[in-house]
Amino acid sequence: MKHQHIKELIHLSFLDELTDDERQVLEKHLQSCQDCQGEHAGLDRMHRLVAGQKNVEVTDELLWEARRELRVALRLEQMKRSKWSELLERINILSHPTVRYAFAAAAVLVIGIGLGYLMFVPSLPVSHFVDTASTEGVASQRGDTRVSNFRFVRQGPEKGEVEFSFEMVTPIRMKGNVNDNAVQRVLAQALLNDQNPGARLLMVSTLANQVESTRLPDVEIKAALIRAVRSDANVGVRQEALKALQKFPLDGEIKQAIIYVLRYETNPSMRIDAINYLEKPVLAAKTADQDILDALKEKMQSDENNYIRIRARNVYEEVKQQ
Amino acid sequence: MSEKEFLNNSEAMQELDLIQRAKRGDMGAFEQLVYRYDKQVLSIAARYVQSSEDAKDIYQEVFMRVHRSLSRFQLRSQFSTWLFRITTNVCLSHRSRRKRHMHTSLDQEADDEHGYSLAEKLKDGGAADQHAESSDVALHVQRALENLSPKQKLVFTMKYYEGYKIREIAEMLGLNDGTVKRYLFSATKKMRSELKEIFGS
Numbered sequence: 001m002k003h004q005h006i007k008e009l010i011h012l013s014f015l016d017e018l019t020d021d022e023r024q025v026l027e028k029h030l031q032s033c034q035d036c037q038g039e040h041a042g043l044d045r046m047h048r049l050v051a052g053q054k055n056v057e058v059t060d061e062l063l064w065e066a067r068r069e070l071r072v073a074l075r076l077e078q079m080k081r082s083k084w085s086e087l088l089e090r091i092n093i094l095s096h097p098t099v100r101y102a103f104a105a106a107a108v109l110v111i112g113i114g115l116g117y118l119m120f121v122p123s124l125p126v127s128h129f130v131d132t133a134s135t136e137g138v139a140s141q142r143g144d145t146r147v148s149n150f151r152f153v154r155q156g157p158e159k160g161e162v163e164f165s166f167e168m169v170t171p172i173r174m175k176g177n178v179n180d181n182a183v184q185r186v187l188a189q190a191l192l193n194d195q196n197p198g199a200r201l202l203m204v205s206t207l208a209n210q211v212e213s214t215r216l217p218d219v220e221i222k223a224a225l226i227r228a229v230r231s232d233a234n235v236g237v238r239q240e241a242l243k244a245l246q247k248f249p250l251d252g253e254i255k256q257a258i259i260y261v262l263r264y265e266t267n268p269s270m271r272i273d274a275i276n277y278l279e280k281p282v283l284a285a286k287t288a289d290q291d292i293l294d295a296l297k298e299k300m301q302s303d304e305n306n307y308i309r310i311r312a313r314n315v316y317e318e319v320k321q322q
Numbered sequence: 323m324s325e326k327e328f329l330n331n332s333e334a335m336q337e338l339d340l341i342q343r344a345k346r347g348d349m350g351a352f353e354q355l356v357y358r359y360d361k362q363v364l365s366i367a368a369r370y371v372q373s374s375e376d377a378k379d380i381y382q383e384v385f386m387r388v389h390r391s392l393s394r395f396q397l398r399s400q401f402s403t404w405l406f407r408i409t410t411n412v413c414l415s416h417r418s419r420r421k422r423h424m425h426t427s428l429d430q431e432a433d434d435e436h437g438y439s440l441a442e443k444l445k446d447g448g449a450a451d452q453h454a455e456s457s458d459v460a461l462h463v464q465r466a467l468e469n470l471s472p473k474q475k476l477v478f479t480m481k482y483y484e485g486y487k488i489r490e491i492a493e494m495l496g497l498n499d500g501t502v503k504r505y506l507f508s509a510t511k512k513m514r515s516e517l518k519e520i521f522g523s
Contacts, residue, residue: 008507011506011507011510012503015481015482015488015506016485017487017488042514042518043510043514046510046513046514046517046518047482049459049463049517050463050482050513051482052459052460052463053459053460053463053464053483055368055369055372055483056368056369056371056372056373056374056377057368058361058364058365058368058377062364062368062374062377062378063360063361063364065378066360066364066377066378066381066382067356067357067360069378069382070356070381070382070385070386071353073382073386074349074385074386074389077386077389077390078349
C-alpha cells in the first residue's frame with residue numbers, strides 16, 4: 001500500500017505536482033527502497049525521452065498564418081450567413097404574433113369563401129346537351145344537374161385560363177311520339193350506352209315497331225341499329241335491331257350489316273333472317289349483287305347448319321338464274 | 323484591493339465588454355478576444371497533433387465554433403474555460419479522424435524508406451542510446467503517443483508539453499482531478515511500456 005502511494009508520488013514528482021511535504025516523504029523513502037529507486041529511474045528515462053521529443057514550435061509566423069486563415073474563413077462564413085439571415089428574417093416575420101393572427105384570419109376567410117361557394121353555387125349551365133324542348137310535340141323536363149369526376153387538366157399560359165373535365169348528369173323526363181325524330185334519336189343514343197340489356201331491348205323493340213319503312217332512316221338511328229345488330233352482347237337486342245333494320249330500304253351500309261350477320265352471327269335464326277331479308281331486294285332488282293352472292297355461296301358451302309346451307313343454295317341459284 | 327487584484331478585475335471587465343460586443347456581432351471585439359487566447363489554443367493543438375498544418379486546422383475550427391456559438395454563451399463559466407473546452411473537444415475529434423491515416427503513414431514511411439519496419443530495424447539496431455540520439459526517437463515517441471487513447475494523449479501532452487496543472491486540465495476537460503490523474507498515470511504507463519519495448523529498460 002505504501003509502495004503504491006510512493007509510486008504515485010514518483011509519477012507526480014515528474015509532473016511537478018508534489019507539495020513540499022510529499023516531496024520530503026518521497027525523498028526519504030527513495031533513500032532506503034531499491035524497488036522504488038528502480039521505478040524512479042525508469043520513469044526518469046522515459047521522461048527524458050519524451051522531453052527530448054522535438055515539438056512543433058508555435059512561432060509568430062505560424063500564429064500569423066493561422067490568424068490570417070481564420071479571418072478569411074470568418075469572412076466567407078459571414079457572407080454565407082448574410083444571405084441566409086436575409087431569408088430567415090423574412091420567414092421570421094411570420095413568427096410575429098400579429099402577423100400570425102393576420103395570416104390565420106385571412107386563411108379562415110379564404111376557406112369560408114371557398115366552402116360557401118361550393119355549397120351555394122348555382123347549377124352549371126348545360127352547354128353540350130341535346131335540347132329537345134324546342135322540337136314540336138315533345139315536352140321535356142330537366143331535373144337537377146349533378147357534376148361528378150371533376151379533373152383539373154391544366155392552367156393555361158394566359159391569365160385566368162384553365163382547362164378541366166367533369167361528368168354532368170341532368171335527369172330529363174321526356175314525353176312525345178316514338179315516330180318523332182327527336183325521340184328516336186334519344187332512344188338510339190340510349191341503345192348504344194345503356195348498360196341494362198332489358199332496357200336496350202325495350203328501346204330497340206320500340207324503334208322496330210314504330211319505324212316507318214317509307215321514311216328514310218335518320219343517320220344516327222340507323223348507325224345505332226347497325227352497331228347493335230353487329231355487336232350488342234344480347235342476342236335479343238341484336239334480333240330486334242335486325243328486325244328494325246329490315247324496315248328500312250336497303251342501302252350500302254344496311255347491306256353490309258346484313259351480310260355481316262349472315263357470315264358471323266352465331267345465332268342461326270338470325271342468319272336465316274338475314275338470308276330472307278337479302279332475298280327480296282336482290283330478286284326484286286333482277287340484278288346480281290356480287291357481295292351478296294359471295295356471302296350466299298360461302299354459306300351454302302360451309303355453314304354448320306344444314307337448313308342454312310340449303311336455304312343459301314336456293315337463293316344463290318335463283319339469283320344466278322336471273 | 324491590491325494592485326494585482328485591481329488589474330485582474332480590470333482585465334475581467336475588459337474581457338466582459340469584448341464578449342458583449344462580440345455577441346452583438348462586433349468583429350473587431352471578436353478579434354481582440356481571439357488574440358487574448360489564440361496562441362495557447364494553437365500551442366495545445368500543435369502539441370497534440372504534432373503538425374503545424376493540422377494545428378492551424380484545429381485553431382480555425384475552434385474559433386469558428388466559438389464565433390458560431392458565442393451568442394449562446396451565457397457567461398456561466400469563464401470565457402477561457404469555455405474556449406479551452408472547445409479546443410480539447412476539437413482536438414479529440416480531430417485525432418479520431420486522423421488516427422488510421424497516421425498509423426498507416428508511419429508504417430508506410432518506415433517501410434518505403436528502409437525496406438523493413440522501424441520496429442524491426444530498432445530491434446536489430448543495437449544500443450538504445452544510439453537510437454536516442456537519432457531522429458527515430460521522435461518518431462517512436464510520436465508513435466507511442468498515437469497509441470494512447472485520445473483523452474490520454476490530450477492530458478499527457480497538455481501536462482508534459484504545455485505544463486498545465488492537473489487542476490487546470492480537469493477544468494478544461496470538465497473532469498475531476500482524480501480522473502485526470504488516472505489518465506496521466508495510465509498514459510505514462512503505456513508510453514513507458516511501448517518505449518521500453520524499443521529502447522530496452
